[in-house]
Amino acid sequence: MDVLNNHQDFGTSKLNKDLPCAVCKNPGKSSVLMIPGKKSCYGGWSKEFSGYLVAQASEASRSPTEYICVDENMESISGGDADDNEGVVYPVEIGSCNTLSCPPFVEGRELTCVVCSQ
Numbered sequence: 001m002d003v004l005n006n007h008q009d010f011g012t013s014k015l016n017k018d019l020p021c022a023v024c025k026n027p028g029k030s031s032v033l034m035i036p037g038k039k040s041c042y043g044g045w046s047k048e049f050s051g052y053l054v055a056q057a058s059e060a061s062r063s064p065t066e067y068i069c070v071d072e073n074m075e076s077i078s079g080g081d082a083d084d085n086e087g088v089v090y091p092v093e094i095g096s097c098n099t100l101s102c103p104p105f106v107e108g109r110e111l112t113c114v115v116c117s118q
Helices: none
Strands: 032-036 046-057 067-071 088-091 112-117
Touching: 032 067, 067 112
Parallel strands: none
Antiparallel strands: 032 112, 046 067, 046 088, 046 112
8 A cells, every 4th residue: 555645744755655554452442443533532542543544545446445544653664665556545635614614624634533442
């Protein structure tokens, strides 16, 4: 999976870098929740990480898949620089303030997310 463009939100460029896949499992905690549009968890929940909401699409069809939360300190796979575009993640941006309330959201900005456990 490649990052679409050079989003500095991720600290360093991840342009055409392959991303590792992760599934949260926290012993002793039975629920994991991803909350789009937030950077903190609800009371009683523990923050696993926060970052940016992205959607993945294939080069051939450009049909969206599920939304995922990518850690703001995301890593890339060593040697994963092929730029094969087999799967590309696109940061989700606020298209207009007609769909989400501005403020707190800002038109044209990437949407944050947080992964919480309980």
